[in-house]
Amino acid sequence: GQNIDQPTEMTATEGAIVQINCTYQTSGFNGLFWYQQHAGEAPTFLSYNVLDGLEEKGRFSSFLSRSKGYSYLLLKELQMKDSASYLCAVRDPSSGSARQLTFGSGTQLTVLP
Amino acid sequence: EAQVTQNPRYLITVTGKKLTVTCSQNMNHEYMSWYRQDPGLGLRQIYYSMNVEVTDKGDVPEGYKVSRKEKRNFPLILESPSPNQTSLYFCASSLGGPNSPLHFGNGTRLTVT
Numbered sequence: 182g183q184n185i186d187q188p189t190e191m192t193a194t195e196g197a198i199v200q201i202n203c204t205y206q207t208s209g210f211n212g213l214f215w216y217q218q219h220a221g222e223a224p225t226f227l228s229y230n231v232l233d234g235l236e237e238k239g240r241f242s243s244f245l246s247r248s249k250g251y252s253y254l255l256l257k258e259l260q261m262k263d264s265a266s267y268l269c270a271v272r273d274p275s276s277g278s279a280r281q282l283t284f285g286s287g288t289q290l291t292v293l294p
Numbered sequence: 295e296a297q298v299t300q301n302p303r304y305l306i307t308v309t310g311k312k313l314t315v316t317c318s319q320n321m322n323h324e325y326m327s328w329y330r331q332d333p334g335l336g337l338r339q340i341y342y343s344m345n346v347e348v349t350d351k352g353d354v355p356e357g358y359k360v361s362r363k364e365k366r367n368f369p370l371i372l373e374s375p376s377p378n379q380t381s382l383y384f385c386a387s388s389l390g391g392p393n394s395p396l397h398f399g400n401g402t403r404l405t406v407t
Contacts, residue, residue: 212393214396222400223384223401224396224398226396229393229395281342283339284336284337286334
């Protein structure tokens with residue numbers, strides 16, 4: 182089976198740093214994605230990790246530890262526009278298709294002034 | 295502009311009245327997929343397609359049909375909609391490599407009364 186856990190909600194202050202965690206238990210693993218979704222809009226791709234370590238992309242970074250089944254998304258210098266839901270998704274080739282993604286329920290981040 | 299186009303954006307219908315939600319992508323992507331998104335449940339895959347004439351069930355296929363007669367189009371068909379199919383639906387596509395992110399359409403909010 183597959184299980185992906187994220188906190189439901191988080192709150193942070195403009196200009197601060199926030200870390201959104203994601204833990205997963207899957208039969209197989211072939212990559213982890215983070216997406217951002219503003220209310221009522223489509224999810225948009227943020228980052229991809231398949232090897233252990235940190236991937237940095239501007240204000241956003243994503244970390245992966247395959248042995249721990251753990252990832253986090255780090256957002257620096259928070260801006261009001263970062264208020265959104267952040268979705269963790271795992272690619273599990275044992276699920277039937279190498280291209281299938283299983284999504285977590287998402288973490289709703291609210292950035293306060 | 296590279297995009298995934300879904301129509302309609304909003305749809306209100308009654309139980310049992312057949313409907314089709316269209317999805318088209320202009321990126322020559324092989325892989326296409328349909329998701330539904332419900333509060334607290336995240337994105338759940340309905341059907342996916344690896345290429346023309348190749349489709350397969352996702353996690354929640356009951357009550358839905360799809361077809362892939364052309365590479366660019368992947369319509370979602372509800373033969374006899376029921377109120378439990380009230381949801382936000384997203385079509386997505388990708389190139390198909392393991393690190394290829396999904397590109398999502400803008401969503402279709404369906405209400406079945």
